[in-house]
Amino acid sequence: MTPDVVSVEIPGNRDDVLRILKRTGISGVPVTKEGKLVGIITRKDLLRKAEELQLGLLMTSDPMTVGPDVPLTEAADILISMNIRRLPVVEKGELIGLLSVSDLIGAIAHMGIQEEIRHRFTTSSSALWEETPLPLVGRIMEISRCDAIPILSHDSYLTGIISERDLIKHALIEDDVIVSDYSNGTDDDEWTWESIRDIHTISYGISKVQLPNKPVKKAMITDVIAVPLNEEVSECALKMKRARVDQLPVINNDKRMVAILFDKELIKVLLPQKRLDEITCAK
16 A cells, blocks of 8 residues: 555645646545545546535545455455545554555566456557547546547557546636526516516636646657557556556557556456456446
8 A cells, every 4th residue: 555645634625636636646635534534536526526616525425445454355356346446544543545556556566477468458449539629538538437548640540648647737727707697587678677677697706627728639648658469467567657657558560559458457367257257247
C-alpha cells in the first residue's frame, strides 16, 4: 500500500481536490471527517458532476476498505469484482494507507510472471481522430466507461493516447451566470401590462469543471509506450510502473494497434482461474 495518503477533509472545496489531482496525477483521494474516512472522490466524479462544489455530494460515501494484513489476492479480487481502482486501508478506524491498482501493478512487476499477455489480458478498443475536440472526448469516455482512448492520425496510425489523467490536467474552472425564467405563461401580447407584470426571472452564478474546446492532439500523450502480443505480464507491469501509465497499446508486426492492455485487466493474473471464471460469468 501507499502509506502517506493524500486526503481532503470535510467541509472542503472541490477546487482543492482538482488542484491535488492535477499536481500529483493520482486518480482519487480519500475524504475524511475529524480524521475518520467517510468517502472517496475520483477524477470521474469531478468530470461527471462538473457543477457540484460540495465534497459531500461529489464523493462516494462509505467506500469499501481493507485491513493491512489482507492478502494481495483478496485485494485484487475486490478491485476487479467491484470495478474500482483503490482501497483505503483502515486499522482501528484510522486511515493508514491506500492500496490502488497501480500498487498491485508494482508488485506484479517484481514477480517474474512470464505468461504472455496475448488474449487473456488485452481488450479491444475504439479510437478517436486526433482533431476530436476535448469536450467530445470527455463525453465519449464517459459513455463508453473507459479510462483511456488511443488517438489516430488521418492515415490511421497511432499518434497518442488520452486518459482521464490528461483530461483533469487540462480541465479549467469556469464561472457563469444562469438565468431561469419563471414567468407565468400567457397568450397576451408581450407588450401588455399583464405580460410585463407576470415576468419573473432569477439569475445565479455557477462554477463548473470545463474542458477547453481544443483538439485532443493538444492534450494527448504522444510518447506512447506500446507492446507486442507476446510480451510477458511482469514486463508489461514494469513498463507501466516506470512510465506511470495505466494502459499500454498492443501492436502487431506491422506496428498497427490491435488492442489495449489496461492495468485493471493485468491484475487478474493474481486471481486463480476458477475465481476469474466466476467473476466473468457473473458479468
